């Protein structure tokens with residue numbers, strides 16, 4: 210069952226997927242803001258009560274995700290300051306003692322805490338600092354998880370350091386009588402500066418809390434390979450699935466909200482149309 214959209218509570222839909230078949234799971238569930246999230250293209254409930262209630266809702270769903278994750282697969286959990294500390298403890302527990310067979314997994318299942326700094330957003334914060342980042346926890350099933358190192362374009366500091374250019378156009382620097390070539394770019398670290406979607410951006414479908422395609426393409430490229438199955442069990446407008454499709458992965462999207470699935474279907478249809486006309 211791949212390249213499909215499912216309207217359901219992910220708890221039910223995940224039970225129908227093949228165990229161990231998914232290489233990458235990205236989830237961007239409601240953050241427990243206490244309010245209904247609304248935008249012109251839809252709305253969804255985002256109030257679960259206390260942190261304990263939120264975790265009690267999430268835990269069986271993440272357990273169901275672990276069942277379908279492959280032994281070399283990764284899970285990325287997107288949240289913010291409200292629930293992040295509770296989510297982290299839950300993930301530590303679930304990834305060390307698997308719900309499947311209760312086997313202890315080797316250490317190293319926690320990979321990174323990624324800070325997504327989005328820049329734009331609320332401009333008034335009252336008597337505290339403005340909040341300008343979300344957290345994405347990366348956990349892997351085993352130390353052999355798929356990892357494709359990514360590089361960003363060279364920084365101004367790198368260009369300054371490697372200021373000489375050889376006859377082939379390669380930049381280098383001289384030190385201790387030796388010549389050092391500039392690396393292809395700056396290795397990606399765990400703080401990602403990616404702007405939120407601009408009001409007039411082509412990718413905007415105006416689903417509440419729609420995430421930028423650039424963010425999802427980075428995650429898909431980092432932790433999966435061409436042909437792998439990428440799953441988003443809280444897919445909303447389908448950003449992860451569009452990223453997966455554009456990068457040659459297979460995809461599965463689940464959302465409890467039929468409006469979300471309709472938007473995701475239309476977006477994926479557009480991707481296919483553009484591929485057809487290229």
Ligand SMILES: C[S@@+](CC[C@H](N)C(=O)[O-])C[C@H]1O[C@@H](n2cnc3c(N)ncnc32)[C@H](O)[C@@H]1O
Pocket residue numbers: 217218219220237238239253254416417418419420421442443444445446447448449463464465466469
């Ligand atoms: C933060 S939004 C996802 C936004 C998405 N990443 C995007 O870029 O459009 C969370 C989504 O989770 C869905 N959702 C909430 N509870 C769910 C459940 N139990 N199973 C599946 N989807 C659920 C909501 O309908 C909502 O679309």
